[in-house]
Amino acid sequence: MADPTQMQDTPSTESMGLFGRFLSVWVALAIIGGILIGQFAPAIPETLAAYEYAQVSIPVAILIWGMIFPMMVQIDFAAILGVRKEPKGLFITTTVNWLIKPFSMFAISWFFLLVVFKPFIPEALAYEYLAGAILLGAAPCTAMVFVWSYLTRGDAAYTLVQVSLNNIIMLFAFAPIVVLLLGISNIPVPWDTVALSVFLYIVIPLGAGYITRTTLIKHKGLEWFDQVFMPKIGSVTPVALIITLLLLFAFQGEVILANPLHIGLIAVPLIIQTVLIFLLAYYWAKSWKVPHRIAAPGAMIGASNFFELAVAAAIALFGLQSGAALATVVGVLVEVPLMLALVKYANRTRNQFSQ
Numbered sequence: 001m002a003d004p005t006q007m008q009d010t011p012s013t014e015s016m017g018l019f020g021r022f023l024s025v026w027v028a029l030a031i032i033g034g035i036l037i038g039q040f041a042p043a044i045p046e047t048l049a050a051y052e053y054a055q056v057s058i059p060v061a062i063l064i065w066g067m068i069f070p071m072m073v074q075i076d077f078a079a080i081l082g083v084r085k086e087p088k089g090l091f092i093t094t095t096v097n098w099l100i101k102p103f104s105m106f107a108i109s110w111f112f113l114l115v116v117f118k119p120f121i122p123e124a125l126a127y128e129y130l131a132g133a134i135l136l137g138a139a140p141c142t143a144m145v146f147v148w149s150y151l152t153r154g155d156a157a158y159t160l161v162q163v164s165l166n167n168i169i170m171l172f173a174f175a176p177i178v179v180l181l182l183g184i185s186n187i188p189v190p191w192d193t194v195a196l197s198v199f200l201y202i203v204i205p206l207g208a209g210y211i212t213r214t215t216l217i218k219h220k221g222l223e224w225f226d227q228v229f230m231p232k233i234g235s236v237t238p239v240a241l242i243i244t245l246l247l248l249f250a251f252q253g254e255v256i257l258a259n260p261l262h263i264g265l266i267a268v269p270l271i272i273q274t275v276l277i278f279l280l281a282y283y284w285a286k287s288w289k290v291p292h293r294i295a296a297p298g299a300m301i302g303a304s305n306f307f308e309l310a311v312a313a314a315i316a317l318f319g320l321q322s323g324a325a326l327a328t329v330v331g332v333l334v335e336v337p338l339m340l341a342l343v344k345y346a347n348r349t350r351n352q353f354s355q
Contacts, residue, residue: 034249066240072209105137132327154297278303291355
């Protein structure tokens with residue numbers, strides 16, 4: 001298994017860290033830029049939206065592949081053998097991610113969006129926001145976890161194990177959980193549409209990432225892959241994400257201008273959910289005497305979201321102009337500053353752990 005210290009110092013991790021630390025700034029600028037485009041150059045998003053096949057926007061699909069592929073190519077499925085190193089940490093992470101997080105996200109978001117904020121949000125729109133929250137809750141973080149692991153001095157090799165297993169589970173669990181929770185919410189979504197989203201935005205980039213990784217390492221070596229290829233391909237993700245958000249907000253401009261309060265209201269359950277899941281996994285690990293270098297990144301995986309997938313699925317299922325798409329982008333907006341605060345908390349409480 002790779003040496004944790006070496007993995008923490010790879011250029012790809014550093015470049016993601018630089019992007020991640022300023023992600024909320026880029027998202028805020030994308031909101032402003034997208035709204036301006038929608039107001040003063042509406043022909044741009046309308047023209048791009050015309051390129052569609054089987055209800056899938058081709059430009060958006062390309063952009064989303066650009067976001068997700070550089071993340072998937074980092075995953076090393078052979079690393080899952082590392083579960084023998086610390087099985088308790090992996091058990092906590094998978095249990096919180098797949099048996100608790102999606103359902104707590106649904107419950108918290110339903111309570112706030114449909115009960116507490118009922119006077120402020122029309123019911124139909126509240127259900128769209130709930131759908132976006134469900135998509136976020138069913139997609140635990142993949143790439144940014146490496147950043148949080150780096151910032152908390154986590155065991156990068158073990159974090160790779162956690163993320164790799166998480167991706168395998170996501171292949172089979174994402175669609176059923178989304179369909180179940182949307183069904184409970186009386187939000188009709190056909191199975192074939194969800195299955196298509198999983199195939200397009202998980203199976204294809206995951207398979208392409210695996211083939212690319214194994215082929216390049218075989219012919220060029222791991223050092224070249226980490227130090228040459230990943231820094232180059234890693235820059236694609238932020239560019240694709242910002243362009244996607246510009247396009248999304250170009251369509252969402254009227255909704256945002258008419259309901260600016262909704263951004264803050266959507267953020268409330270997302271923030272509560274993030275903190276709750278982090279504390280649950282973090283202190284569960286502490287009670288089981290899991291080392292801090294494993295506990296901190298493990299808690300971060302469930303607390304943060306694979307927002308690229310959530311945004312992609314929201315657009316595919318409900319459209320660029322939907323409240324669901326807007327809710328997933330609010331998740332992007334609040335995640336980074338909140339996760340950095342949790343990183344600071346994890347570092348400050350390191351001495352509470354025995355290792």
